[in-house]
Amino acid sequence: MRILLIEDDKVLQSVVQQSLTDKGHRVDVAGDLSAAKYMWHVQCYDAVLLDLNLPSSDSQTAVPANGLHLLQERRHKGDKTPVLVLTARNRTDERIAGLDAGADDYLGKPFDLAEVDARLRALVRRSQGEDSTTQLAHLVLDRKGRRVLVHDQPLNLPAREFEVLSELMSPPGRTLSKKELSDKLSDFDEALVDNALETFISRLRKKILNSGATIRTLRGLGYLMEEERP
Structure with a gap:
């Protein structure tokens, strides 16, 4: 937030x-x-x-x-x-x-x-109008408990990665631009640069690889959280 x-x-x-x-x-x-x-x-x-x-x-x-x-x-x-x-x-x-x-x-x-x-x-x-818990495939985000589960197993995320994932899942299926994510995750005097944001996204993709959920990059639009396609 x-x-x-x-x-x-x-x-x-x-x-x-x-x-x-x-x-x-x-x-x-x-x-x-x-x-x-x-x-x-x-x-x-x-x-x-x-x-x-x-x-x-x-x-x-x-x-x-x-x-x-x-x-x-x-x-x-x-x-x-x-x-x-x-x-x-x-x-x-x-x-x-x-x-x-x-x-x-x-x-x-x-x-x-x-x-x-x-x-x-x-x-x-x-x-x-959000619940404290959001689920996508086998990925569960618990905002109240500040924890993430994959196949009911805890996934330890640093605070910044948790916030990125929380924004992407608020709710899933919503496209977020880099600017929107940067604004949410920046301080007033220091913006989160694109390279840092891309690093967080890359790390999250690897950590949720087996969850059935994925983060898609929509060129020129931003990022979208959705279930993996067969």
């Missing part, structure tokens, strides 16, 4: 970004209102992790509810990106305000990093 983390606390930024990156996600970080507005406008995200108490980089005094205003603005423009709001644990009014503004879920601070990942994945599955 490609995630936008909107959080001004530098320590929390670093910890959450590293945790989600270790899970194989691509995480862009915005530390103030202006950066958040710009990044959310120019890039499509699978999910947004939003702190409501977001300062502004403008010369004016920061307003505590800037994150809430940003969320309202995006929803008014028809943006349906799943949003997980971070709130102070005892601020019930803040949680209610976030949900009323269009947030999909909230998480109180302090929080467990594993729960952040689990909630984000659940929101994305819900928004895309």
